Amino acid sequence: MSGLALRAVDLSKRFGNLSALEGITFTLAPGEVIGLVGRRGSGKSTLLHLLSGIHASSTGKIYVDNQRVNFTGPYQAQRLSIHLVHQEPRLVKRLDVIHNIFLGQEIGWPFGGGLPDWNRMTRRAATVLEEFDLPVGLLWEKAENLPDEQRQIVAIARVLCQPARLLLLDDPLAALSFERQRRLLDRIRGLAGQGAGVIVTGDNLKHLFAITDRILVLYEGRLVADRRTADSTPREIVEMIVGAASQEQVTPIIWALESYHAAQQQAEELRHTQATLRESLEAQDSLNRQLVERLRDQVEALDQLNVALQAAHRRLLTEREQERKHLARELHDQVIQDLLSFNYQLEEAENAEPTTERQKELAAIRSGIRQVVSELRQLCGDLRPPTIDSHGLEAAIRSHAQEWADRNGIALTLEIDPHLGRLPEAIELSVFRIVQEGLNNVRKHAAAKQVHLCVRRTPTASLLVQLTDDGKGLTQPLDLVALSARKHFGLLSISERVALLGGAMQIGSAPGGGVVLQVDIPSPSPSV
Amino acid sequence: MRALSASHSKPSWPGVWQAVVRRQEFGIAVILLALTIILSLQTSTFLTGTNLFNVMRASSWIAIAAFGEAIVIIAGGIDLSVGSVMALAGLVSALTLLAGWGAPLAICAGLATGVAVGFINGVFVSRGKLPSFIVTLGTLSAARGLAFGLTGGAPVRNLPDNFVHLGQSNLPLGNWEVPLPAIAMLAFAGLTALLLSRTVLGGHIYALGSDETAVWLAGINVERLKITVYTLSGVLAAAGGVLMTARLGVAAPTAAVGYELDIIAAAMVGGVSWLGGKGTVWGALLGAMTMQVLRNGLVLSGFPTYWQATAIGVIIIAAIALDRWRAGHS
Structure with missing residues (x-):
């Protein structure tokens, strides 16, 4: 046309x-x-x-x-x-796109489109929509949408x-x-x-x-x-x-117009990049989420393993204590009784023996046996403090400390909370062992003259054990791994026990030059 | 876009059912069915073939005029002159018959009356840019006055038999004796429905009722379109009037007084939106029949005569309220 x-x-x-x-x-x-x-x-x-x-x-x-x-x-x-x-x-909002496109200019027959030919109109409109990158389905969308x-x-x-x-x-x-x-x-x-x-x-x-x-x-x-x-x-x-004829007025307008159109174009490009960026971001996000998921799984598995390990350790410790208890009872009930009965037999034999020479000899043997019995008793006490079952932690610590001080000639001051009360057996034993190991350490390494032991309840209902000496102190920072490599297990076993009870251990320097060992154990049953 | 392509996939049965339920005619069809069931349970005479054909015959001229009214309302206007046009067209047919014209010519004369009044309505509404309500209120009065003037107020009787047969005879179809007016009503419904839904003109009429400015800007001759719409309404009202005259056998200048309200009600009860742009001929047909069934049923069930108009009014309002409610929920 x-x-x-x-x-x-x-x-x-x-x-x-x-x-x-x-x-x-x-x-x-x-x-x-x-x-x-x-x-x-x-x-x-x-x-x-x-x-x-x-x-x-x-x-x-x-x-x-x-x-x-x-x-x-x-x-x-x-x-x-x-x-x-x-x-x-x-x-016309209520009509769909195809009706709007051909409204008033419908294609059809016979005269001027009395009966519309929608197939032809659809084909023609579809090519135009495709030219502008729009889907053909849009033809049946209402104009108002x-x-x-x-x-x-x-x-x-x-x-x-x-x-x-x-x-x-x-x-x-x-x-x-x-x-x-x-x-x-x-x-x-x-x-x-x-x-x-x-x-x-x-x-x-x-x-x-x-x-x-x-x-x-x-x-x-x-x-x-x-x-x-x-x-x-x-x-x-x-x-x-x-x-406007004047340059000053026109230049900024031209500049503004140009930058406006440039900005428009840039905005369009930005919108494009933003869309692609959003897509790649989404992909990365989902990858991250997968990684985090997997990491969490692994951490969980690790946690479970740790818990299992601790349980095994606790069982081991309990069994060891049982074993010691058993051993102590064996020693006490069997070996010591046997030795005592031999002692009585020897005493009878001594009375029956006329010669004082023999009597002296026998008396010496008997005193030797008594010595052995006393050492065995000491051993039994170490293996299983007899007082802890019957009289509780306080009595056990008191008797052990007294005995330790006497044996090593080191002055020991005790400060035990009068309201310590009874605790579960596992805790009492562990605390006792910690005290035992701690005192052992002091005896072996500190060369101290004065030791202070303090066991008490804290306001937060946990149990605090504090062992202070006035010995050589620490020459270098403690390294538990290095200690265990040199087969010094004292502090290591204390730290293990503390960890099993969920507590915390601190080793520091005392004001007087010695070492302070402080152990904090949360109580599973708060004092009433 | 995905949703779009989905909506053009093969129709599933639930989809078809939803489409049926959503149609504007659905509500009125349900009401018509319910009324029919209630009335046939209450009275033994209702659900007989004869009575149903009586209902169709009695509603035929109202329905045919309602088709034209539906076109005007869909195009965003209103035509109050339809009742007067019915009377005037019947009268012109009767007078030309008595003047010795043959029945076909006389019928054409009656229809031409409707064309004339409709054309005048259309010209005043489009060229004169007057509200359709005012213009057609004027022609309502003018056409009624013309009817009185032509006859001096007396009814025209003694119409030829071949004309009267058109309104009173039945056409045997199988076992049924189908009244000719019922056949005429269905024929007009089919033709009007085809016009509205299948032709360019029909599309323009819906668009005109939806957004007149957009239609004008789209390059459609809105004046011509409006004149066409009112002329169609006039000619359909005239057809109803001629049929009514043939059925009654007498053309009175007082005939069809107040029918415009029944006709508008039939269209609106049938789901033709008074805001324009929505509605179908089938809805108007169902609306006209529902109103007739209601009248017929109220008479058969012995409802007090004086209260019948009130009952019909209540039901009209209920039907339109229901339609609104459905429109709000779809």
Whole structure:
């Protein structure tokens, strides 16, 4: 379909007292693309409305192919294949996209589409939607559900689905994404190549310079310039748009316009990268989550192993204590009794023996046996403090400490909480062993003269054992691993017992130069 | 977009059922069915073939006029002149018959009356940009006055037999004797439904009722469209009027007084939205029949005559309220 020749002569439009357009005269040849620019309210849309029959002009004439036309409604302009795309497209919200695209221009038969041919219309609309990268399914979506950009594309598709001789595009690019803007610009050039005339408005001079043959500038309702695009520069056009001759005013505006469009383009690209970034972030996030999940599984398994290990250790310790108890009882009930009975036999034999020589000998043996018995008793006491079962921790510690002090000749002061009470057997034994090992350590390594032992309940209901000496003190920081490598197990076994009871052990220097061993054990049964 | 492609997949049975339930006509069809069941349980005479055909015959001219009214309401207007047009068209047919015209010509004259009144309505509404309510209120009065003026207030009797047969004869179809008006009603319903749902004009009428400005901007000649809509309403009302005259055998200038309200009620009870853009001819048909069944049932069950109008009013409001409620929940 060939384009039409348009001529507007002295067009004016007044709304009441307000003059929107005055004395517009211009021509458009078939296949020509005209850019219409001007500030907001300069009359761009009003001019397009006059040309498309939405408004009747107040004065002036419009000629199409040298024939005077007088439009009283858009349908008359459309009969001449003059189509307008509005700045804000008005669609019938309740109808779907395909009905909106062909509303008033249905394809069908017999005369002027009395019976619509929806298959043909669907095919034609689908190619346009595909051109703008939209799914064909959109054709059956209600217009009221569309976002702005898609509404604009539907309005554009209305025009592209028709054979058009004159296209009036009122800022069609603003709502479109960067990529679709480019498609539409290509399409406009293509239509012009087929002979259709195009008048397009817009703010982006870069776009207009890319596709137009001429540029018309409106300023406050008047046509102030009609330039060939090739013969003008954006700067010149902007000067006329803002109506200012002075450089100082124009430069910032050009700068602002350019940076505005650059910013728009960048925003579009940013949106793209953001989308891709979000996708990769999501992938990474899910990977991280898997890793964390696996780590948690492993930590849990480790925890379980640890608990099992501790339980095994505790059982081992308990069994060892049982073994010791058993051994102590064996020694006490069997060996010591046997020795004592031998002693009595020897005493009888001694009384029966006449010679004092023999008597002396026997007496010496008997004193030797008594010595052995006493040592065995001592051994039994160490293996299993007899007092701990019957009289409790306090008595056991007291008797052990007394005995230790006597044996080693080291002064020992005791400070035991009178309200210590009874504790579970495992704890009492462990505490006793800790005290025992601690005193052992002092005897072996400290060379102390004065030792202070303190066992008491703390306000938080745990048990505090504090052993202070005035010996050599620590020459170097303690390293339990190194100690155990040299087969010094004393402190190690204390720390193991403390750990099993869930307590804490501290070793530090005493004010007097010795060592302070402090053990804190949480009580499973708080004192009442 | 995924949801979109899914909605175009093969219809499943629950989907079809939902589509049926969501249709505007569903509510009124259920009410009509319920009324039929209640009345056939209460009275032994209701659910006989004869009585059902009587109901259809009695509702036929109201229904045919309601089809035209539905078109106007869907297009976003209202036509109050339908009752007067029915009377005037019947009268013109009767007068031309007595003047010696043949029945087909006389019927055409009656229909032409409807075209004329409808055209006048359309011109004033579109060109004159007047509210349809005011314009058609004027033609309601004008057409009624014309009817009185043409006859001097007296009814026209003694119509030829071949004309009267149209309204009173039955067409034997198998075991049934189907009244001609019932057949005419179904034929008009089918034609109007095809017009609305299958033609470009029908699509434009729905679009006009949805958004007149958008339709105007889309390059549709809205004036011509409105004139077409009111002319269709006029011609359908005239067809109803001619049928009514043939059935009654007499054309009175006082005929069909107040029918416009019954006709509007039939369309709205049938789910034609008074806001425009929504509704179907089948809904209007069901609406007209429901109202007739109600009247018929109230008479058969001995409901006090004076209270019948009240009962019908209550049921109309209930039906429309139900439709609103359904629209709010879909």
